[in-house]
Amino acid sequence: MTDQDSLALLFEQHRPRLRRIAERMLGSASESDDAVQDVWLRASAAGVDDVQNIGGWLTTITSRACLNILRARAARGEIPLDDDGGDPVVEPEPRTPDPLTQAQREDAISAALTAVHERLSPAERVAFVLHDSFDVPFEQIAELLERSPEAVRQLASRARRRMRSADVAGTRPARERRPVVDAFFAAARAGDFDRLVALLSPEVELRIDQGLSATSLVRGSASVASRALMFAIPDAVLEPVLIDGLPGVVVLVGGRAVSVMAFDVDGDRIAAIDAFAGPARVAELTLPTR
Structure with missing residues (x-):
């Protein structure tokens, strides 16, 4: 042979x-x-x-x-070329009820997922598919895309948020998941550790993006709840927004945005939180005009 x-x-x-x-x-x-x-x-x-x-x-x-x-x-203009590293799309949360019926929502799930996937940039799609579907390490994808592993992680994170938002949008609009987010902040402000843990999935992940490749990951309901208590700001103002279609908040202190947080809510628990923290990182995001 x-x-x-x-x-x-x-x-x-x-x-x-x-x-x-x-x-x-x-x-x-x-x-x-x-x-x-x-x-x-x-x-x-x-x-x-x-x-x-x-x-x-x-x-x-x-x-x-x-x-x-x-x-x-x-x-050729068929898909976005934006490979900038994965900044989220932050937009005001609609105040009007979702007009779609439940049957229409169910019919829309597959189409929504396909449409969002088609809107991912080339680098986002490569990072998301290789890592999330085929377990290729970020380091290997980074060599392919000629980026740092942290930049690739951010690309995959943004793609994941978009896909999750399309998935849940077909069955449960953001406004119906908002009470879980509100309960999370109420428990954090009250210092109620047990309530926080109950609101979090046991495998919850908190991803904190502070810019300049300074990203940290916290896993597990107890660890995330402890982090939430540690950094709770009693006098903060929470502005509800949608972040890549997921329910989220802009955290304001003294009228200044200090962090932006997106929540992936599965049922009555939070499955993942993406946080963009610090004035410098938040300044890089395009926020709704208040």
């Missing part, structure tokens, strides 16, 4: 996964087949003599091929 035959056998073993990666990124079966065929041509031309991890190597080639296709779409 020749080296080329051995490579062909290895490639066929990995082809189903490579095609899934391409289809998730591109959303097109025909383009996915073309991308995977291009990967085979590139792989067969390069050879695998110096390759330590064939699966990771083929994943990188596939991702790069998809990234080129996505950037070509962006150049």
Whole structure:
């Protein structure tokens, strides 16, 4: 058996996964087949003599091929080209009730997810799909995108918020999840640790983005509740907003925005919190005019 035959056998073993990666990124079966065929041509031309991890190597080639296709779409105006690192879209929360009926909402879930996925920038889509769907480490994605691992983490985080907002928007509008957010802040101000823990999912994640790659992650209901008590500001004014479609708040102290927080609410508990903290980081965001 020749080296080329051995490579062909290895490639066929990995082809189903490579095609899934391409289809998730591109959303097109025909383009996915073309991308995977291009990967085979590139792989067969390069050879695998110096390759330590064939699966990771083929994943990188596939991702790069998809990234080129996505950037070509962006150049044609088919998808956004904004790869700036993942600042959220902050907008006023509508005061009027959602006009959609429950049946319409259920019918809209799939379409909403697809539409949001199509609006992700090339880098957001690559970071989100590779990390969240295929467990590719941020460090590996960072090499592909030529960014820092922290910048890639932020890209994936923004994509995740957008996808979550589309998912929940089909079944439960933000205004119906707002009471859980309000209860969270009420418990924090009252110093009620047990109530905070009850409002948080046991696996809750708090991601704190302070800019300049200074991002921290807090996991678990007890740890997040302790953090909320530690940084509760009794005289803060909370301005309700939507952040990438999720219920959130702008935290104002003395009329100045000091943090912005988005809440992923699942049922009657908070599953994740994205916080943008500090005047410098908040100043980088576009906030609604008060």
